[in-house]
Amino acid sequence: QSALTQPASVSGSPGQSITISCTGTSSDVGSYNLVSWYQQHPGKAPQVMVYEVSKRPSGVSNRFSGSKSGNTASLTISGLQAEDEAHYYCCSYASSSTWVFGGGTKLTVL
């Protein structure tokens, strides 16, 4: 079970949109609509932003949206704000009832 593949870093200016990809395999992302995304600020615990590919928990801004195509899931953040600067991790349910995280992406708001 290998970690899901994410870009190490992405950046964007305030107001812009960015997309973070998360590539897995047919044993995880490709087989289940059970991808979640977590935001982590330095020194803090992760917080779920999207679950089941595209659902948002209550309280999460609608600027965060998720999608999936084949073995790749994506998180899009629109209308970038300074407070969005953080690390983002994808996570997928996988075969044998396990979970696998991505390597993480550092988002920089320029």
Added chain:
Amino acid sequence: QITLKESGPTLVKPTQTLTLTCTFSGFSLSTGGVGVGWIRQPPGKALEWLALIYWNDDKRYSPSLKSRLTITKDTSKNQVVLTMTYVDPVDTATYYCAHATGYYFDSWGQGTLVTVSS
């Protein structure tokens, strides 16, 4: 309001057994569909899922660590315990416990940093 808090040693020697406790409130681990998982994060590195236990005592482990991990629950105490045998310096990490609903982790503890060193 769901809260979770991890506790355990901050320093462990190589080859020893690490025991971590997650004490939670705001939910019951006897409620159908509920689980508690453990996730760790080495300094400056990514999250890694370790284990999860469900309300019905079903247990799941990371394939790469399965032989070293044991997860148990004490429903009456609202606690989940993770033990890891034969620790190594590469096991140095912040260990988080998290409430699982469905197939994602919706509430996390603050984490506890465990250093493995002689």
